[in-house]
Amino acid sequence: MTYEIRDPIHGFIVIGEIERDIINHTEFQRLRRIRQLGFTDMVYPGAMHTRFEHSLGVMHVATKMFEHIIHRRPDYLKDELGFTDSDLERDKRTVRLAALLHDIGHAPFSHATEELMSFDEKTKKVYKHENYSAAIVRYRFGEFINSNPQLTGMGINADYIADFLDGSTELGKSLLWRNLIAGQLDADRADYLLRDSHHIGVAYGHYDLNRILHTLSVATDGDTSSPQVVVMESGRHAAEALILARYMMFTQVYFQHTRRVYDHHIARSIKTLLKQKTGSADTIKNGKFPPPTEECIQEYLDWDDSKVMGLVKGGDAGEHGRILLTRKHYRKVFETPERPEQSDLEDLEMAKQKLSGFTIIVDKAENSWYKYDASDIRIISENYGNTDKLAPLSFLSPVVKGLSAVNQTRLYVPPEKKDDAKRLLMSMNK
Amino acid sequence: MDSDALVPWNRYALITELARRLEHKSPKFGKTALQKMVYFLTELFDIHTGYEFEFYNYGPFSSQLHHDLDLVAYIGGVAVEEYSTEFTGYAISPGKRADALIKKGAEFIQSKEVDDAITRVINEFGGYNASELELRATILFVDRDLAARGKTATKDTIVDIVGKLKPRFTRSDIITAQESMASFAI
Numbered sequence: 156m157t158y159e160i161r162d163p164i165h166g167f168i169v170i171g172e173i174e175r176d177i178i179n180h181t182e183f184q185r186l187r188r189i190r191q192l193g194f195t196d197m198v199y200p201g202a203m204h205t206r207f208e209h210s211l212g213v214m215h216v217a218t219k220m221f222e223h224i225i226h227r228r229p230d231y232l233k234d235e236l237g238f239t240d241s242d243l244e245r246d247k248r249t250v251r252l253a254a255l256l257h258d259i260g261h262a263p264f265s266h267a268t269e270e271l272m273s274f275d276e277k278t279k280k281v282y283k284h285e286n287y288s289a290a291i292v293r294y295r296f297g298e299f300i301n302s303n304p305q306l307t308g309m310g311i312n313a314d315y316i317a318d319f320l321d322g323s324t325e326l327g328k329s330l331l332w333r334n335l336i337a338g339q340l341d342a343d344r345a346d347y348l349l350r351d352s353h354h355i356g357v358a359y360g361h362y363d364l365n366r367i368l369h370t371l372s373v374a375t376d377g378d379t380s381s382p383q384v385v386v387m388e389s390g391r392h393a394a395e396a397l398i399l400a401r402y403m404m405f406t407q408v409y410f411q412h413t414r415r416v417y418d419h420h421i422a423r424s425i426k427t428l429l430k431q432k433t434g435s436a437d438t439i440k441n442g443k444f445p446p447p448t449e450e451c452i453q454e455y456l457d458w459d460d461s462k463v464m465g466l467v468k469g470g471d472a473g474e475h476g477r478i479l480l481t482r483k484h485y486r487k488v489f490e491t492p493e494r495p496e497q498s499d500l501e502d503l504e505m506a507k508q509k510l511s512g513f514t515i516i517v518d519k520a521e522n523s524w525y526k527y528d529a530s531d532i533r534i535i536s537e538n539y540g541n542t543d544k545l546a547p548l549s550f551l552s553p554v555v556k557g558l559s560a561v562n563q564t565r566l567y568v569p570p571e572k573k574d575d576a577k578r579l580l581m582s583m584n585k
Numbered sequence: 586m587d588s589d590a591l592v593p594w595n596r597y598a599l600i601t602e603l604a605r606r607l608e609h610k611s612p613k614f615g616k617t618a619l620q621k622m623v624y625f626l627t628e629l630f631d632i633h634t635g636y637e638f639e640f641y642n643y644g645p646f647s648s649q650l651h652h653d654l655d656l657v658a659y660i661g662g663v664a665v666e667e668y669s670t671e672f673t674g675y676a677i678s679p680g681k682r683a684d685a686l687i688k689k690g691a692e693f694i695q696s697k698e699v700d701d702a703i704t705r706v707i708n709e710f711g712g713y714n715a716s717e718l719e720l721r722a723t724i725l726f727v728d729r730d731l732a733a734r735g736k737t738a739t740k741d742t743i744v745d746i747v748g749k750l751k752p753r754f755t756r757s758d759i760i761t762a763q764e765s766m767a768s769f770a771i
Contacts (some may be wrong), residue, residue, distance in 0.1 A: 236752055278733050280637060322640050324730045327749030334642060376643065378674060379617055379719040380753035383642040497660050497685065500592045507591055517591065521652060547674065550667055560655040564591070 160211060164349050168215045173303060174255060178211075182259060182295050186210060188459040189258075192351060192409075193267035194417035197482060199355040199408070206258045206265065209350055216364070217254035217335045217342035221247050223368050224384070231373060236328050236382055245309040250332050252311075253319045256296070257336050257343065260287025262444055262455075263463045266524035267418035268425050273438040273446045282447055285337070287455065289317035290447030295456070331373065334384045339532055340371070340394075348400050351408065359403035366393035374535055374543035385533040385545060394532045394548050398555050405561060409525035412487045412518075416567050419516045420479055424472035425463055431471060485516050485567035488576040493520075493563045502583065503564055509579050516567040526561065596635050596653050598690025599623070599699075601662035605679045605687070606703065610711040615674050616654065616665075617643070621718040622706055623650055628725055629769050630702035638726070644719045645726045662686035674715075720754055720762045723747055728771050743771075 158175055159167040170178065177183055186207040195202035225232060225243055232238045238246075261284045262268040272282040292300070297313035300306055318326055322333055335342055345364060352360030370390025375382050386394045408414065426442035434454050436445035444458065445451035467476040478484055489506045491499045507517070520526055531547040549556045568576045603622055607614040624645045626632045638645040654677070658665045661682030665675050693699055710718060727746050731738035744759045751759075763771060 237749075323734065324640060324727045324746050324750060325734075325736070327746055328752065330640070330750060331642060337639075338641060375753055378715050379643050380716045380751060381643040381719060382752070494656070494659055497682065497689075504591055521649065526648075526652065546669075550669075550674075559659060560652045562652075562656045 162208065162212060162215070163353055164212055164346070165215050168211050170211075170214075173305065174214070174251065176299065177252070177255060177296065180296065180299070182291055182456060183207075183210075183256075185456060185459055186258065186261070188461045189261050190264055190460055191347070191354075192414075193264040194421055194479070195355070195408070195414050197417050197484070198411055198414045199357075201354045201356050202351070204350065204354045206261055209346060210255055210258050212346035212350055213257060213336070213342045214251050214254040215342075216345045217250050218247070219368050220335045220342055220345075220371055220384075221250050221332065223371050224373055227372050228374075235375065236331070236373075238328065241309070242329070245311060246329050246332050248306070248309055249311055249316060249319055249329070250335055252300075252316050253333075254336050254342055256292055256316065257288055257320060258284065259291045260284045260289070260447065262287075263425060263458050263460045264418075264421050267421045268444075269524060270422055271426060271429065271442065271444050273436070273443040275446070285320055285322075287447045287452075289320040290449075290452050291456070292317040292320065294449045294452050328382075331382055331384070338384060340367075340384050340386065340397075344401065345397075348397075348404055351404065355408060357404075357408065359407050360400045362396040362400045363393045366390055367397060370394075372535060374533075374545060376533065376545045377543070378545075383533060383545075385535055385543075386548075387535050391534055391548065391551060394534065395552050395554050398532065398548065398558065402558050402561075405523075405525055406493070410520055410523055410561065410563070412490070412565060413484065415518050415523070415565070416484050416487070416516060417479075419518065419567075420475045420484060421463075423475035424467055424479060425458075427473040427475065428463065428466050428471060483570055486570050486573040487565050488568050488573060489566040489580055491562070491564050493561045494559050495562055495564075503566075505583060506566060506580055509583060510566060510568065510576055513568045513572055513576055518565045518567065520561045520563045531555075593635060593653070594686075594689040595693040596650075596690075597657050597660070597662055598687050598694045599626075599634060600650075600654060600657045601679065601683050601686045602690075602694050602703065604663040604677050605683055606707055607711055608678050610707060612712070612714045613668070613674075614677050615715060616651070616677070617674070617715040618718055619654065619677060620644075620646055620650060621722040622710065623647065624722050625706050625710055625725070626702055628729060630706065632699055632702050640723075640726055640730070644723045657686065660686060717762070720747070720751060720758065721766060723751060724759070724763055724766065725769075725771060 156172055158170050162168045187205050189206040191204045191206055191209050192202045269284060275282050293313050300313040319333060348360035367390060370387040372385050372387055373382060374385045429439050430442045432439050434445060436451045438445055445454045466472060467479055491503050531549050533545045534548050534551055535543045536546040623634055623636055624638050627634045627636060636647040636650050638647045657663050661680040664678050664680045668674060668676050687694060724743060724747055727743050728738050740763060744756060747759050748756055
């Protein structure tokens with residue numbers, strides 16, 4: 156039995172019984188209360204869409220990507236990488252479920268509050284939403300997945316999907332498919348560029364998804380002997396358009412200066428709220444979300460946009476909460492060029508020093524989850540049977556080569572201090 | 586290191602210093618070699634480089650390092666030039682403003698701990714090509730990944746997993762590479 160869900164970007168998204176049950180699960184329904192782009196509606200009022208519809212879209216696109224690749228290179232996958240038919244059947248199902256669940260671990264207001272995730276003593280790294288997604292799959296979906304004979308018959312259990320989301324090397328050759336969810340050419344970006352553009356009402360994120368799908372392939376890079384997801388030469392211009400879409404969406408939307416400062420205001424508001432709460436996790440008193448452990452995961456899941464906004468409206472979120480209610484955000488008083496020279500970076504240091512008497516917010520493009528980092532897509536430039544010559548797109552495309560990583564940094568001060576700060580900074584130029 | 590610094594001069598200086606010291610050592614010091622050298626410094630020598638690595642098909646990779654290289658090249662710390670021979674890619678060499686940029690992170694780069702670690706990394710790995718570095722970095726990543734997940738990382742387990750991730754390498758290639766890193770208890 157299959158069902159169809161109407162989607163504004165992809166038309167109809169087809170789901171099966173298992174996916175329907177997952178979608179109807181309480182934790183998946185929570186995604187209806189996690190906005191895709193945080194407080195972007197302060198600048199673009201249409202940005203009210205949620206992680207719920209994006210997750211469906213990623214599952215749809217990841218499935219198409221997988222199908223196109225196995226159709227294009229079945230011999231390579233079997234002879235070169237050792238996949239069997241049953242491996243591919245299992246991996247297609249895994250890709251669908253992992254894509255559907257990849258954002259299940261998002262904190263309220265999505266990436267805006269990722270800085271509030273707690274620290275993992277074992278890896279010495281701050282947890283990411285992917286770690287929470289994996290934990291939720293293990294601890295909240297485990298019973299459902301592990302008792303489904305259709306899945307277990309394929310060798311899929313909750314740990315397998317969680318390992319896929321976590322990027323465990325134990326997945327061996329199947330890790331190749333993780334690139335469809337978290338790679339340079341993944342279904343996540345493929346969906347959000349189109350979806351965010353649609354809801355916001357801009358055209359910056361448009362590109363030819365169908366052409367990308369029809370020219371997607373896998374190949375072994377001779378230089379590093381590594382199999383990877385690539386684009387055929389005939390899809391080069393569609394890949395260029397995808398890179399341009401990423402660049403334009405970053406500069407015009409994701410890193411728009413007012414939109415960005417609201418990421419800081421909401422993060423500071425939630426930090427204030429967390430500190431007031433008591434919970435089983437020690438992290439809360441430090442203003443961090445509980446860690447993704449079996450004991451703490453429910454406490455984490457209790458946080459969503461609705462809960463936060465209820466507390467903000469009740470006046471519990473301090474100065475930054477009031478800013479969210481009144482739209483009296485901090486104002487930008489200094490910024491470096493998108494591509495700074497050494498002297499620009501030295502000016503930035505001097506500006507921050509000049510503003511040492513002010514409460515400031517520093518925002519760096521490199522800390523943005525959506526950062527435009529000029530990462531490359533590999534293109535098959537020549538093919539000799541199972542051996543391919545790959546070239547970076549930036550090597551083949553003058554357009555992409557001309558785009559550089561955005562390394563801008565901005566300084567913000569409270570609105571009532573804007574004029575004073577600007578006057579002080581003017582003296583730097585004298 | 587200085588991931589929270591307003592301007593991460595130390596990261597920029599590290600990239601520049603590696604380009605300077607590997608210019609006549611590495612067979613082709615390109616983007617892959619840079620990624621792997623910084624990965625070894627971070628994981629094998631516990632240098633706080635400020636970079637986090639994830640596993641993509643081409644092995645451990647830091648998108649922040651990729652991002653920084655673009656800026657360091659623009660500032661003039663390194664020069665990144667295309668080449669197309671048997672393979673196609675980018676070669677990294679010191680840029681016109683390499684000295685000025687290294688000076689900005691001199692305290693970090695010239696500290697005994699970091700200087701010694703760079704010397705050792707170059708001695709151990711500087712002579713390998715991209716494919717050999719990729720294999721060794723993948724072996725190390727699998728070792729660390731299993732440990733972080735509380736799994737027992739025997740030599741055989743690591744060889745099996747790397748063989749599945751990198752099917753172009755023979756079992757013998759992987760064992761040889763693993764043995765070359767024995768002094769690091771891999």
